[in-house]
Amino acid sequence: MGTVLDALAWKFLEKLGQLIEDEVIMTLSVKRGIESLKKNLEFFNAVHEDAEALAMEDPGIDSWWKNMRDVMFDVDDIVDLFMVHSQKLLLPPRPVCCNQPLFSSFAKFSFDHMIAKRIDNINEKFEEIKMNKEMFGLERTNGQQIQITIVDRSQTSPVDELEVVGEDIRRAIDDIVKMIVSSNYNESRSTVFGIQGMGGIGKTTLAQKIYNEQRIREKFQVHIWLCISQNYTETSLLKQAIRMAGGICDQLETKTELLPLLVDTIRGKSVFLVLDDVWKSDVWIDLLRLPFLRGLNSHILVTSRNLDVLVEMHATYTHKVNKMNDCDGLELLMKMSLGPYEQSREFSGVGYQIVKKCDGLPLAIKVVAGVLSTKRTRAEWESIRDSKWSIHGLPRELGGPLYLSYSNLPPELKQCFLWCALLPSNFVIRRDAVAYWWVAEGFVTEVHGYSIHEVAEEYYHELIRRNLLQPRPEFVDKGESTMHDLLRSLGQFLTKDHSIFMNMEYSKALPNLRHLCISNDVEEIPAIEKQKCLRSLLVFDNKNFMKINKDIFRELKHIRVLVLSGTSIQIIPESVGNFLLLRLLDLSYTKIQKLPESIGKLTSLEYLSLHGCIHLDSLPDSLMRLSNISFLELEQTAIDHVPKGVAKLQQLYNLRGVFDSGTGFRLDELQCLSNIQRLRIVKLEKAAPGGSFVLKNCLHLRELWLGCTIGGHDKTYYQTNEIERIQQVYELLIPSPSLLYIFLVGFPGVRFPDWLCSEPERKMPNLGHMHLNDCTSCSVLPPAGQMPELLVFKIKGADAIVNMGAELLGKGVNSAKHITIFPKLELLLITNMSNLESWSLNTWNLCGKSEQLVLMPCLKRLFLNDCPKLRALPEDLHRIANLRRIHIEGAHTLQEVDNLPSVLWLKVKNNRCLRRISNLCNLKDLLAQDCPALYQAENLISLKRLYMVDCHNAKQFRMSLLEDQQLAVHVVTVGADGRDIFPDESLYN
Incomplete structure (x- = not known):
């Protein structure tokens, strides 16, 4: 974000150096200007480490800071614009009329003149800033770029984010649960229980433990959890309640439609409802009370900072959460910073002193523990204890530990943290999506040996490790998370002069706005085209957003990220082609019916999502001119034709929803995608067998999803000749040895492809996850037991399999002393096997002595679901020692x-x-x-x-x-x- 100047300086220096190193075509005046820019940036590449804090305390330094930030962004804009035009010069010429070359030469001369003039202006601003810098006495430091270490998360054990520490909270959980399960239901009103306390004191943690209590699960048929942000929308809350109660509401959009459905969904059932973080009582009194009165027995647990809210909701009992005592705080700090098993005596003294500064707030202790988890010596802990814990001007509730957790982040992570604070309250942050957002913003620094997207995902996990993002407990891989409101408020305070989250109550105008997120409750979209410095515009699920003013595309020339997901927009105007610097365009779940041909002009575009655009039935041919695109998502659309030219998209990293369309895209084009890592091919029943192995050059492929749209859930059957053709297509899709995940969905063949059945351990030696879903005609499973790295194996809907045994185990993995079957398998899922009658783990045919054979030594979890004919569990299941x-x-x-x-x-x-x-x-x-x-x-x-x-x-x-x-x-x-x-x-x- 704009406040992290050291991160910006490093990034822009890297760009300028690349321009000079690549000897991009430029006039002499442009080249001299760029070299001067580089020297000026080198002068500022290590901004005084306290400059950001000093800027909040000294108006003069604050003005210098903002000027420096704005000039930095000017540098980024001019460099990116120059690089885009330089790339155009290197593109193969397109057919032109006779007078076009002269015009092009004149246009290039005019462009270079404009670039040279703008660079000179920027260098003049730098000189002024240099003088002011000396006047304020801001000395340069020997700045060093801090890189995030990539962690192998498969080797780390999960942490219980709801760790309960202290007898007080344990007693509170037990007392409240007892009251809920023993209370008498009053037919005139639902029974309300309250949890009240200041922000960050642990209200949500307490409510989560109660919600997951076994006694609560037993008493109530329906369990619903709703996060109530200050700017909630009634329709989104009603939809969430219906889904959690087991209803379906995908096609309904109005409160009038949703309320009766909610009533019908919970009618006659006992309901336990949690309303978390309620700011006003009207969410219950005016919206939810009447529907939940129709339940057989409704109990509501409400968390709020405001006691008056609970009084207005007629809570029969309210538990006030008190601050954590220092002994319990120390226990929590040690567990979350050092882990539950490490010795902590050496740190306990200084840890106790740090806890005293956290004032009994569990959130404060957790975020400080996140800082301390990166420190491994007593001296480093003492340095944190003695460092500056706040800055002048910060609201009291945002200072102290919360600011400390931010100030100790590396520059790259500061940008990512502040960007997340821009999102709506309680917004679900998805790892894969936010990684692409950060890459598009230019926040991510490349690390040798890893793709830039892998580095971005590691940034995400580092914010979780530091307790700045809270993973959702239902996602074991921490793929989704949220940000606590206090941390979000801190981020918004630090960026209040250039990044805003706009809701219906916001009216402040900012002259140099860089980032704008518009709430889904804003009924009238503001005049965004006036914000000419805007770099990212985010609009999520706002049904009021129905069209885009054409002026937006003419004026917002610096925009990099445009998210219109879930809006009612139907038309993207041709003027979208003016967004020359746009890197990410998310149109998922919109009502668009076509894309303009001008989208081919977006040569900087790296990410395009059309997921869920059910009215979109075609793609423009110009889409295949997006040479920098790395992510293209076409799933759940009406598209029946993918244009030729996918082979030209050499930067593709993630391609989802592509299919062979006969006259358009052909599978053979995949041979040219040497950088592809994630590939999802659908509608494979449409493909025709080619003459080569189409994935042979995809040497970096990590995830492969192959599916047919028929033959799966609707049990449609194929003619014999169709099955043989589809079988041939699958045989040609031999994946790279680098593959980590394989998904086969709806495969109609009578046998799995040879590459999966014949020595798969040699063809896919690194495979960790194998999912075989709805392969209804295959009667023999592949020998997955001989896969040396397989961690997860799932077989679902294999209706033709009656007996499962030796063929699945295979020949195992040989070592000097023994043979091992499934040497690393941790999770085995067998589900919807309607005809499975017997399952054997008998391995007598592999070696003569049972002591020489090891069976699934790492298997911890077994899931058997919907196998109605299975007569018995395998006799040898007892040999699995770690199950x-x-x-x-x-x-x-x-x-x-x-x-x-x-x-x-x-x-x-x-x-x-x-x-x-x-x-x-x-x-x-x-x-x-x-x-x-x-x-x-x-x-x-x-x-x-x-x-x-x-x-x-x-x-x-x-x-x-x-x-x-x-x-x-x-x-x-x-x-x-x-x-x-x-x-x-x-x-x-």
Whole structure:
């Protein structure tokens, strides 16, 4: 962002150096001007480390700071513009009329003259700034560029972001849960419980723990969590409530349509609703109260900073969250900075002093712990303790630990953090999307050996590690996150003079606005075309945004990022071609019907998303002139023709939704995409077999998704000749050895491709994830057991498979001492196998002695779902020494779960014939639901927690356990109606 001058200086110096090094065509005056620019930037490349803080305390330095920032952006604009025109000179000539060359020469002379003049003006501004710099006494430092270390996240263990520390919060959780589950429902109004406290004190954490409590899951049929931002829209809240209650509302857009659907969705059901971060009571009183009165039994838990809000909502009980005491704060600090298992005695003294400065706020402790997690010596901890924790002018609640966490970020991460603060409150930040936004903004520094997108994703994970982004708990890979409101407020305060989030109450005008995000509640879009310095414009899910003023495309010449996702825009005008510096264009889920031919003029464009544009049925041929594009997404559109020329897009890194369209794009063009890393090919039933292996040159391919649109969910069948043709197409799609993920969806062939069945360990030695979905006609599985790096294997909807055994195990992986089957597999998912009757892990044919064979040594989690004919679990399942969690659901023929000594956690649901669970000697948690025949337990000597719902013989099952066994027993005999009352943690924990 604009305040991080050291990051800008490094980036722009890099660009200028590249221009000079590449000897781009330029006149002598332009070349001299660029060399002077480079010298001036070198003079400023290490801005005084305290200059940003001093600017907030001294109006003179603040003016100098802003002038310096604006000149930096001028440099970036002029360099990017020059590079775009230079690239045009290098493009192959297009057919022209006889007088065109003379005109082109004149145009180039005029352009160079304009560039030279603008560079001279910038250099004059630099000279003025130099003088002011000396006047303010800002000394240069030996600035060094800080690079983020790329971490192999597969080698790090997940951290529980909801770690509960302290007896007070544990007692509060238990007390509130008891009140909720034991309270009597009042038919005249829903029962409301409140949690009140200042920002950052842990209200949301407390509510999340209550929401996930097993007793809450048992009592209520429907569980809904709604984040209530200050600028919420009624329709978005209603849609979220309907989805979480199990309804579908994709085609509805108005409150009038959504309210009756919400009522119907929850009618007659018990509901537990959490309203998190409520600022005004009208969200409940005027919008949600009446629909939830229609529920059979509705209990509402509300978190708010304002006690008056809870009073107005008639809360029957309000828990006030107090500040954390210093001892509990120290425990939290140590856990989140050093990890739960490291020795911390050396740091405890200075840690205690740091906790005292956090004033009992858990959020403050967490973000400071994020800073300390990068420090490994006592001296570094002491330096943090003694550093400047705030600056003049910061609101009190944003200073101290929050500002410290920001000020200790490397320059690149400061820009990324401030950019996230621009987004709406409670906005879900997706890792892949934000990585492209940051790349388009120029925030990401290249690291040797990694793509720039991989580096951007590492920036995202570093912000999570520092607790500046909060990962959503349902995403184990931390692929989605949010930003706490206080941290968002800090970022917006620091960028208030050049970046704004505009809602319906915002009216301030800024002369040099660089970044603008428009709330979805803004009914009248402002005159954006006046903001001629604008670099990014973000509009998310604003249905009021129906058209774009043509003047915007003429005036906003410096824009790099344009996001119009989820708006009602239908037409993109031809003048979009004026956005010469545009790098990212997101039109996903809009109502556009066509793209203008002028889009081919956007030679800087790197990212184009058309995902979900269901009215878009064609692409302009000019799209294939976007030589710099690295991300192209065409999924869920009506496009039936992809133009020829994909082979020209040499920078493509991520291509989604492409398909062979006969007269247009052909699969053969993929041979030229040497940089592609993620490829999703759909509608493969349309493709014709070619004469070569089309992926042979895709040496960096990491993720491959191959799918047919028919033959999957709708069970459409093919003629024999069609199947043979499709089989031939798949045989030619041999992936690179670099592949990490493979997805086959809807494959109609009777056998999997040879490259998947014959020595796959040699063709794909690095494969970590294999997903085979709805391959309904294949009767034999590939030998996945001999894949040396496979971590996750999922087979779904393979209707032709009756027996599963030796063919899946393969020949294993040989070592000097033994053979290993699935040497690294951690997660095995077998689901929707409607005809699977037997599953064997018998390996007698691989070697003569069982002690010489190791079976799945790393498998921790097994998921079996909808295998109604499976008669028994494999006899050799007990040999898997590290298997900890098993989930079995919809196995209606299975009668027994037996002899699994390593399993700690077992969930059985909707298994009609399951009668007996025995010889699980280390089992600690047993969750049983809708298993009417289950009556016998045997040798469950370690069982600590038993949960049973809708199990008719629950009493008999409980009596079959040891009489002296110390158990926490929770039994509900009626009322589940098929819903899943247990969190589905067996998959990922």
